[in-house]
Structures are given as C-alpha cells and as structure tokens.
Amino acid sequence: DQQVKQNSPSLSVQEGRISILNCDYTNSMFDYFLWYKKYPAEGPTFLISISSIKDKNEDGRFTVFLNKSAKHLSLHIVPSQPGDSAVYFCAASWGRIQGAQKLVFGQGTRLTINP
Amino acid sequence: DAGITQSPRHKVTETGTPVTLRCHQTENHRYMYWYRQDPGHGLRLIHYSYGVKDTDKGEVSDGYSVSRSKTEDFLLTLESATSSQTSVYFCAISTKNTQYFGPGTRLLVL
Helix, strand or coil: CCCCCCCCCCEEEEECCCEEEEECCCCCCCEEEEEEEEECCCCEEEEEEEEECCEEEECCCCCEECCCCEEEEEECCCCCCCHHCCEEEEEEECCCCCCCCCCCEHHHHHEEEEE | CCCCEECCCCECCCCCCCEEEEEEEEECCCCEEEEEEECCCCEEEEEEEECCEEEEEECCCCCCEEEEEEEEEEEEEECCHHHHHHHEEEEEECCEEEEECCCCEEECCC
C-alpha cells in the first residue's frame, strides 16, 4: 500500500525553464510534507516543507504547493539550473509517536536539466 | 550538515553472517532513524529511537534489530544477512519537523 506516490519516474527540463515535480498521497491524516533532493552516492538533502494548514511555501527558486482536497503536492523550481539534476523525493508524516516523526516517502523522480 | 557519519560506507558480506552498521551524530539529537533505499520504493523506515535505550519498529523491521546505548550512536544489526537486505542504508536525525540524513552505507549481501 503506497501511501505516497510519485508517478513520474523521470522528468527532463531545459535549463532556465520551470521544473514541476508531482506527488500524490492517500492518507488524509498526513499533516506535514517535505521534499528532498538526492545526488548519487550521497544522502538525501532537505529542500523545503509545508504544513497541512498552508497551501504554499516558497524558498528562493523552490515553491511547494499543497492541494488537500486533491491530496496532491507539487514542487516548482524556477529557473531550473544544471545543478538541480538529481532524484527528488517527496515525504509525508502525521502526528508524532513518542515525539518521533515517521516519514513515508514516494518512489522518487529523476530530474534532468538539459543545457 | 547535521553532523551525521555512517560506518562503514561500503560493505560486502555473505548470506548468513551478522552485520552491524553504525550511525554517529555529534549534536546531541534525541531522535534517530534508520531507513533503507531500494529502487521503486523510495526510502522505508526500519527502526527509530526516541532516546537512549528507547527504540521502536518501523515499516520494514523484520530481520533487523537496533540498539542505542548512548545518545550519539545508533546501531543497526542484521542478525543473519540475506540477499534481500542488499540495499543502501541511511541514518537520520530529526529536529522539529525535519529529518536530516547521513551519507549512507551501501551493503551487498552475496
């Protein structure tokens, strides 16, 4: 049962254009969502997050949009740069267990920025 | 950089042998986590810790055990490694609502 899904395994975008990565979820109890970026042979790096009480969060070139009614979130990168080429994971969590945050990840989308 | 190191970074072992992976953090974080990453699955939670000697199971805990005898170290043990445990293992710590990951350990079980 995949509670968080990234249906596009890969995405190719021209440098300078907008990259849009999508993520769908099934569990309406999720209250926090995060995006991570991962380069080969490295650990995931935190990019941006959003609480379920918001519908948009922006940090520089990165914006995350949350549509709770559709159970959908997206990450926009504008403008896209060659260094953005990586695998992107969305993740979600709900509540805390003994204070710990249990994340559920999507399968990842490989973004390639072409010059 | 959340001050997380993992050792070893690469390991090749044989089926049936015990394996222990170490996660070390330098910033006194209370919460620590072990995940595995496999193609088509993203990252999946194996075990987590909410304090010294306090641990609990995650989504894919079968075949794994953990220990945390001091704040800075969180150990993941495969009691008898199987080929299905070939994976990349990541340790993480959390602060508020965000988790930060170590560099990973690539494990191959032959």
